[in-house]
Amino acid sequence: MNSIATEGLDIAYDEALIVQALDMHIPQGKVTAIIGPNGCGKSTILKAVGRILKPQKGMVYLSGEDIRKLSTKEVAQKMAILPQTPTAPSGLTVGELVAYGRFPHQRGFGKLTFEDKKIVKWALDVTRLGEFECREVDTLSGGQRQRVWIAMALAQQTDLILLDEPTTYLDLAHQLEVLELLYNLNRNQGCTIIMVLHDLNLAARFSDYIIAIRGGDIISQGTPEQVMTSSVLKSAFNIDAEIVKEPRTGRPVCITYDLMK
């Protein structure tokens, strides 16, 4: 079963075609990572799937439905998308920002119902932000802030969450913290997670399915073991990589690499 599928997708910025005739299938209930070199179109694909970018041609299916036939609000009830490094207006509190996640479920003036408040509290608890509810978002650390945005997406109560490089600008520990949070959301709440990641080893460690992109095309996809091979990394990044099985997690890990000579 696919949560997201694309068919013959063409995506362009101005005249330059970034992605051409993309057919992509993303499994439901899994953590999927999209990897690839800079400028390969991975963020572009994520934005097109999340209807932030309008594709030139082709179709995006959300659980089998044509995404263009759904209103943007209906899409937001099924799919949350976090752009890369979003910024919160200064003075906004954690609780307020997370409550904005209830937007697609509200009408008119949008007063929070008892149900809304319960969901916001749940989202804060899951992301361990309960004690920060009244803090201003811009006084938090980078890792905490990223968790706040994830909490907002959670308050949207969607089965599907799209994230564009959720670990950018975070140190090692905070990267793990964010990815573990997403992993647990998948395992415990059954959310389908689709994220663009830069770090190959983290992608291999936390995802069930990896899609490697180069020049707007899928060059390999499958389990981490199937995709994290020296031949795939060679054609994707033009590197000569050495892959071993990591002893602690049993996942493939790239221990050293060089530019191709």
Place this chain on the structure above:
Amino acid sequence: MKKTGYTIGKSLGIIILLSTLMFLLAVISMASGKMNLSPMEVLNVLMAKGTLQQNLIVFEFRLPRIVLSILVGIGMGVSGCIMQSLLKNDMASPGTLGISSGSGLFVMLYIAIFSTKAIYSPYILPMLAFAGGIMAAFVIFLLSYRRGKEISPTGLILTGVATSSGYGALSLMITLRLNKTQYDFAQRWQAGSLWGDEWRYIMVLLPWVLFFCLYAFYKSRMLNTLHLGNQTATGLGVAVKREFIGLTLASVALSSGSVALGGNFFFVGMISPHLGRKLVGPNHKLLLPASALVGALVVLVADTIIRTVSLGADIPTGIIITILSTPYFLYLLAKSN
């Protein structure tokens, strides 16, 4: 020390305080002027127990001017607040984006062609100002829009300042060809003279301001999400393009109304939302009323000062506001780097 955010209770308190302040100031303003009344006398007049002369002073001379000040301030405050949130830029305002100057240019053109005596219908100037404001907004959009890219906030402001000087220069060219009466009117209008202080103008401005303020307030949820950025807003299910256009029209309409009947109040539109945000935080359900009240207070204070402290000549209200606001503007600039 941990900094905690704004709570709704505290912010509501501030809004009530601002409203009370405005009411008190309005009473003081009604009492002061060339012929002083005591606050008690003013209250008597308001309760229909005043003398004929007192009634005339309050209802025909002072009250219309006070109501106009409040409406102009509200219009500018809310308009600026919408622009700052839509563009995520503290410097955005009808003044800095050249919207007011665009409105002004159309008003000047009309005065030059038909003279001040031709303002027979109170509807003409607001409509013209609205057309001019829309024209200015459209020009800015055309100049700063790049396909597939988000509009850069700095580029937008620079474009606004540039086009604004352009409209200013054109307006000046027009004023130089005017006769004495027209020229006087134009000069005082440019400086913010609150010239439309007659009930027949206010009866046009009041529903206009009320309608668009209520519209913006109803859309405060949209403003909250749009303030997070267009991509995040799309992700939350906001029809970004439609809401952006609707709110832009409302903000241009509000500033045009104020500009047409009050004159060019460059700073009110920028400073009121900024102060409002400091007082109640970024939630638009509270921020819009706060910006409106701050705007109203600023114009009302300035006008009361002008009317009380007779400085020899009849000085336009806008000048006092500019003098009062320049330091704050410089402070903002210094802080933004």
